[in-house]
Amino acid sequence: MTTASMRRRLLPLGALLGAGALALTACGPADGGSSAGGDDKTFTYLGQTENTTIVKTLETLGGDQCAAEEKAAPLTTDSIAGTQWDQKLQLLAGQGALSDMSMAAGTPSLMQQFIDAGQVQDLSKALDDLGVADKILPAAESTIKALYGGDTLYALPTELNIEGFWYNKQLLADNGIEAPTTWGDLVDAAATLDAAGVQPFAAAGKDGWPVTRLVGDYIVRDLGPDALKKVADGDAKLTDPEYVAAADAVAELGKAGYFGDAVGSVDYNAAMNQFLTGGAAFFYMGSWALANFNDAEQNQIGVDNVGFAQFPDVEGGAGSIDQVPANVGIPVMLSTNGYTDTTADWLKCIAENYGDTVLADSGVVSGFALENPPADLPETTQTVQDVIANAPSSVLWFEALFTSKGTTVSQTNGGGLGNGTLTGAEFMDLVQSANDQG
Structure with missing residues (x-):
């Protein structure tokens, strides 16, 4: 191709x-x-x-x-x-x-x-x-x-899109970092990069959802793949302490400045450009971004320098790293x-x-099985294809089962988590209230 x-x-x-x-x-x-x-x-x-x-x-x-x-x-x-x-x-x-x-x-x-x-x-x-x-x-x-x-x-x-952390292989190698497999690994990597003067994460805080995705992924890694369905069914609330812990974990990244100083003003295209010009080491995004990664005009770091890591395990959590965040x-x-x-x-x-x-x-x-895959797939596309083919199951994104109002409130306030102005508890209270209002 x-x-x-x-x-x-x-x-x-x-x-x-x-x-x-x-x-x-x-x-x-x-x-x-x-x-x-x-x-x-x-x-x-x-x-x-x-x-x-x-x-x-x-x-x-x-x-x-x-x-x-x-x-x-x-x-x-x-x-x-x-x-x-x-x-x-x-x-x-x-x-x-x-x-x-x-x-x-x-x-x-x-x-x-x-x-x-x-x-x-x-x-x-x-x-x-x-x-x-x-x-x-x-x-x-x-x-x-x-x-x-x-x-x-x-x-x-x-269509089948998977989501996870795309990363700059060279920036990680230069700082002695391996692709993270646990949340603790990810936080440690961010601290190491920040200390070396490298922005850890590119994120579209202005759009909100790239930050809220991290909250949802943390929840299903920590509490299990059915945790957000329990919220939709009324069997749990986002304001329950174990759910707030996920938003707190993301808010801590924001307070530490790991998304950059002005994440609330960064939109989708700007975040993409920041990653593809070497301005950040990690970029949480879906595989729809392959078109950008495989475009030599946009990708200044080189497609061979782009790696992929699935959202990491949360230590002691009920979820699993092979339950891939996805949408169709x-x-x-x-x-x-x-x-x-x-x-x-x-x-x-x-x-x-x-x-x-x-x-x-x-x-x-x-999401269909391939009979004769092209022999010349770019490495990033082949990686996505391999992850999809081997994933036993998937999990949905944070707002997938929310009301329309809940979705809007979540994404409007995602930037607040990214810049550390909202605590996890404050964010979850806003979203739960919006869902309760229908």
Whole structure:
């Protein structure tokens, strides 16, 4: 794969999903979209106008590996703006007119409504019946099931982003530091770097979520992978002492100045640039940043100098370092109304071929198993692929199961943790109160 193909990724979907950018912000007309499902003569797909990767990949498959499926049921596509997405899906669902395949709802709670109403296909059974259940990687399956709160797969992972600490290999080597495997290692590394005049962490404190991600990861490493679900279910609160401890741990990094003096004014692009020009040793970010890392114009430290470390263990914690923080960008769902024999044929072909095609053509790492991975993958991309392939399960990001207000309050105040002006207790009280208000 060439650098040019890696640069085609224009949108860090995982970042936007985690930051709540897929929430509905406008209402639009109800025209356009998709025809009702159940028509064996076509295979209908509805997506967001802003995302062209999925539809282009489907079109490529229709002209190649899925040519027989295309001939039997030609792919027909349509799109609407992302700002109208959830409202449009609700309207189509109410009319029994969801497309055969479409991007899933932007909010997990709406997706759950579709599932409860029996409008979304049980893909665990469908893939098993087709003999291709093994084409979904365990980490991707775990992420989707956690999002929708069940033991059944209801969407396909057209993208799979993992998160962790990217690091400057040379800066660590120059200071006698190895990639951290425990939180204590990470804190010690930060202290060593700071003493040597090297900023330990680049972080977009202005956006907030790159800092709050650390809180969520610490929680699941310390209390176990179901700790944030317990909060969503009302069985625990973020203000409980064991949860506050996670925010306190991140706040301590902020008070020590390890994120820099002005982290509250640093946005996503500035933090990325800081890391890629050698201004910081560690950068917590998702694998959607591969496009930046593999771009020689942006990456002044060199792609071979970028390493990856999974979020470290918390000493004595109930979680495990191999439970990788992940998200699936915008997964796609299949409607029960449109699930026919020809749709099943398309599903089988997609499961078998999507992963290889989207990686080769668009540089996107998906949650599908690869049959013939490209031989010339950049080292960073290969690292991500290896982590995904070997991860037994995944964990969600901090705000994944929060209310919209809780998400906004969390991310608005993430910078306060990063610059040490908020204590862990103050931060958790703000977020818990916002979640309680709905």
